[in-house]
Amino acid sequence: MRTNNKENVHSTTEQAIRLLDAVRRANGATISDLLSEFDISRSALYTHLNTLSDSGLVIRENGRYWVGIRSKEFSVAAETRKPSYQHVKNEIQYLENEFEAETEFLIEEAGRINVIYHSENIDHNRVRLYAHNTAAGKAILADLPDQRVHEILDEHGLPQETENTITAKDELFDELEVISERGYAYNNNECFDGYHGIGATVGGIDGSILGAVTLGGPIYRIPENRLKNELVDALQNTTNEIEKSIEENRSIISSELASQD
Structure with a gap:
């Protein structure tokens, strides 16, 4: 069950998860796509994407960001x-x-x-x-x-x-x-x-x-x-x-x- 106490939710983590989900929904998102959806600076966006890329959760190909195959580890573990x-x-x-x-x-x-x-x-x-x-x-x-x-x-x-x-x-x-x-x-x-x-x-x-x-x-x-x-x-x-x-x-x-x- 999700918590309703926002004091126990880390806003930066929450934003990174929302960003990862946006990349998934777009099935290949550009920086412009993401800047139009999120009210954050370009530098903050790059910081999130670099962190997600470093972990293998997103990858960058042909100027777009995609969900990385490492995400499958989590789905298999859940299933x-x-x-x-x-x-x-x-x-x-x-x-x-x-x-x-x-x-x-x-x-x-x-x-x-x-x-x-x-x-x-x-x-x-x-x-x-x-x-x-x-x-x-x-x-x-x-x-x-x-x-x-x-x-x-x-x-x-x-x-x-x-x-x-x-x-x-x-x-x-x-x-x-x-x-x-x-x-x-x-x-x-x-x-x-x-x-x-x-x-x-x-x-x-x-x-x-x-x-x-x-x-x-x-x-x-x-x-x-x-x-x-x-x-x-x-x-x-x-x-x-x-x-x-x-x-x-x-x-x-x-x-x-x-x-x-």
């Missing part, structure tokens, strides 16, 4: 930090071929929904999503205490990304209640135009929410009636099998509990 994640991947990899649907496993960190596994190659702008307009996010929110849901929504808002995105708290909470009762969430073209999906949570060995598995795809390829019938059964059977596998391997993955002490 493998919990042994349970691999059990999830092993259980869901067959789903795409069997049902011709895109398969994902996502987790909530710092109030955002992050892709750990996706059956297809996806753009880097699609690996960190909002909770209120994704099937995984809504499934996770439905299992969280109301106080935590309010914290997430207060921090990140409910930005509208398609005409179907829910942007009112009351409406979202009504839907979360429905999700809790039926056991899965539905993303009705709310995050990306022309895409829908279903999601259900997976419990960890300590009873917490490990993450959520989703099945989905373009609306033209997967009709709604098929998504909400055949694929719902497949999704719920799979999450049950994942939780069973995690429980059966409790002794092997008990390090997850130790890491939380």
Whole structure:
């Protein structure tokens, strides 16, 4: 969970992280690009970029700054930090071929929904999503205490990304209640135009929410009636099998509990 106490946040570090993210979003940023986005001097900007370059987190090629390949070290470490994640991947990899649907496993960190596994190659702008307009996010929110849901929504808002995105708290909470009762969430073209999906949570060995598995795809390829019938059964059977596998391997993955002490 992110801290709300700004006294414990170092402004220089925060600015360097924002700069690194700007380089990522631009997929190759010039000095002019970055100066137009950040209210800092040219010399301060160069100091940040030189520091990031020296660490290998950004590189300079052809007059532009790019995210360095060293950043992959961090993503791999994050994706493998919990042994349970691999059990999830092993259980869901067959789903795409069997049902011709895109398969994902996502987790909530710092109030955002992050892709750990996706059956297809996806753009880097699609690996960190909002909770209120994704099937995984809504499934996770439905299992969280109301106080935590309010914290997430207060921090990140409910930005509208398609005409179907829910942007009112009351409406979202009504839907979360429905999700809790039926056991899965539905993303009705709310995050990306022309895409829908279903999601259900997976419990960890300590009873917490490990993450959520989703099945989905373009609306033209997967009709709604098929998504909400055949694929719902497949999704719920799979999450049950994942939780069973995690429980059966409790002794092997008990390090997850130790890491939380």
